Amino acid sequence: MRQVFLLVRRELGAYLNTTWGWSILTFVLLIDGLLFNAFAMGGKQKYSADVLTEFFYFSSGTTMIAGILLTMRLLAEERQTGTIVILQTAPISESQVVLGKFLGAWSFLTLITALTAFMPALIFVHGKLSIGQILAGYLGLLLLGAATVAIGTFGSALARNQLLAAVLGGGMLVIMLLGWMLGQVTEPPVSEIFSYVALWDRHFQPFQEGRINTEGIVFYLSITLGFLLLATRTLQMRRWR
Amino acid sequence: MIEVTNLTRYYGERRAVDAASFSIGANEVVGFLGLNGAGKTTTLKVLAGLLPASEGSVTMDGEVLDTSSVAMRAQIGFLPEDPPLYLEMTVRDFVRFVGGLRGMSAAAIEARLPGVLDLCQLGEVTHRVIGELSHGFRKRVGIAQAIIHQPRLVILDEPISGLDPVQIVEMRKVIQGLKSDCTVLVSSHILSEISQTCDRILVLNSGRLVAQGTEQELSGLFQSTGSVDLTVRAEEAQATEALESCESVESISVLGQSDGCVELRVKMSSDAREELVSILVNAGMGVRRVDHSHDELEDIFLELTRSGADKEAS
Numbered sequence: 043m044r045q046v047f048l049l050v051r052r053e054l055g056a057y058l059n060t061t062w063g064w065s066i067l068t069f070v071l072l073i074d075g076l077l078f079n080a081f082a083m084g085g086k087q088k089y090s091a092d093v094l095t096e097f098f099y100f101s102s103g104t105t106m107i108a109g110i111l112l113t114m115r116l117l118a119e120e121r122q123t124g125t126i127v128i129l130q131t132a133p134i135s136e137s138q139v140v141l142g143k144f145l146g147a148w149s150f151l152t153l154i155t156a157l158t159a160f161m162p163a164l165i166f167v168h169g170k171l172s173i174g175q176i177l178a179g180y181l182g183l184l185l186l187g188a189a190t191v192a193i194g195t196f197g198s199a200l201a202r203n204q205l206l207a208a209v210l211g212g213g214m215l216v217i218m219l220l221g222w223m224l225g226q227v228t229e230p231p232v233s234e235i236f237s238y239v240a241l242w243d244r245h246f247q248p249f250q251e252g253r254i255n256t257e258g259i260v261f262y263l264s265i266t267l268g269f270l271l272l273a274t275r276t277l278q279m280r281r282w283r
Numbered sequence: 284m285i286e287v288t289n290l291t292r293y294y295g296e297r298r299a300v301d302a303a304s305f306s307i308g309a310n311e312v313v314g315f316l317g318l319n320g321a322g323k324t325t326t327l328k329v330l331a332g333l334l335p336a337s338e339g340s341v342t343m344d345g346e347v348l349d350t351s352s353v354a355m356r357a358q359i360g361f362l363p364e365d366p367p368l369y370l371e372m373t374v375r376d377f378v379r380f381v382g383g384l385r386g387m388s389a390a391a392i393e394a395r396l397p398g399v400l401d402l403c404q405l406g407e408v409t410h411r412v413i414g415e416l417s418h419g420f421r422k423r424v425g426i427a428q429a430i431i432h433q434p435r436l437v438i439l440d441e442p443i444s445g446l447d448p449v450q451i452v453e454m455r456k457v458i459q460g461l462k463s464d465c466t467v468l469v470s471s472h473i474l475s476e477i478s479q480t481c482d483r484i485l486v487l488n489s490g491r492l493v494a495q496g497t498e499q500e501l502s503g504l505f506q507s508t509g510s511v512d513l514t515v516r517a518e519e520a521q522a523t524e525a526l527e528s529c530e531s532v533e534s535i536s537v538l539g540q541s542d543g544c545v546e547l548r549v550k551m552s553s554d555a556r557e558e559l560v561s562i563l564v565n566a567g568m569g570v571r572r573v574d575h576s577h578d579e580l581e582d583i584f585l586e587l588t589r590s591g592a593d594k595e596a597s
Contacts, residue, residue, distance in 0.1 A: 052380055123367075130333055
């Protein structure tokens, strides 16, 4: 476990010591801030709870984009620059490598997400708001972020370069997001399956409205675990070839 | 320490290493010599546990070494031709990180670090960011990451490629310094380098191990390639005529002339150095220098690779 912690620390250091990490952080805060001011706070008068719901709606989008951008370098860059040798010759398993990489990227995404807290805080100070809705919304963002980072990690494990990793990770994310559309044009029980595997629609909405649902938690944790296992398997297969 | 038996490795249909068998003892510095594409890097990668062997086996102290040997990786340090470095880290932080990743405790890393930085001559750059360092320093950081965990086997793939002459001399010292603690495998296609740093040489050609031994043993395989450089105080024609009287002389070439002396390279079918000197002295010429030809290893190498190619053709 110590080696996993070392990998997490190194990944965090890589984000904080390069312009890439700071660019993503700035991008998320800027876009979230603009959307928050233009749409959530703007327009007709709304209840504080509705403003917060819209904030989490926008934030879920930037969280997913940031998740893919943060993970594109995780393993693809190591392969591209040859530093993957350090990991391959270390006495650690592929699952430890994947876990360390995932936790590093997810920790940085969590840091970015935490920095958006001033926006709900503004609503909280100037309006009437339940702490529970804020906590549920952020729990949803963290779970959605974990699932996206896991998908991105798998994309990065498959790809030989960062651009391809972003395309693969982004592609898988879009396919999973569009599951709800397929659910609408197909008949049960297939439609039920598509609706269930849709990454955002059915599972994130309760969180943004302040409801913590067990089904959503189980879903996001399952997606996270599933894609991490796929990433681990990919690294193992590369070693055996 | 290491036993390699019938090691074969395919890339698709292409056989990169073909039934190589050899053994390496503890605290030996062994050089892998071969042209580009001879199978050196592939062999080293299999020994480092980075690639699985298609056929054959590799054992270290009786234990089978393969890509799934997680525990065995702690015993091996590997430096590929392009050093694997995180350019945004400082030298000290990077070596510490690798030590930790290879299972060392923080106290063990701190105890080992000064010695490693000293051995790799990195003292003046320990706090510098790796991305700012020259190629020579990056190579040395690469060696530091390969030895920080005190491995019993250190594998260096082309450690001197891209280095300038001063850096090559320094790298030679670093490699020699490793010998006291571990077994070292070095690959290179620079013949003089292999002969100066290694106790034993394994010659690879087209994936096959075509010869192994010390430089002297390899010379013995090809007697006809024995050649000697002479500096004789005489005219070129006079010296050449006298030397041609020796039966062992196959050919004579003039390397240069200066201050009434002529420098000659004499190729012999057998070692006849004493006879050559005797002939020259008896003919009234002064012998200023008798030396092994510096191209001897090149000759051996070319002979070995040529004979390997001939076998393939037949």
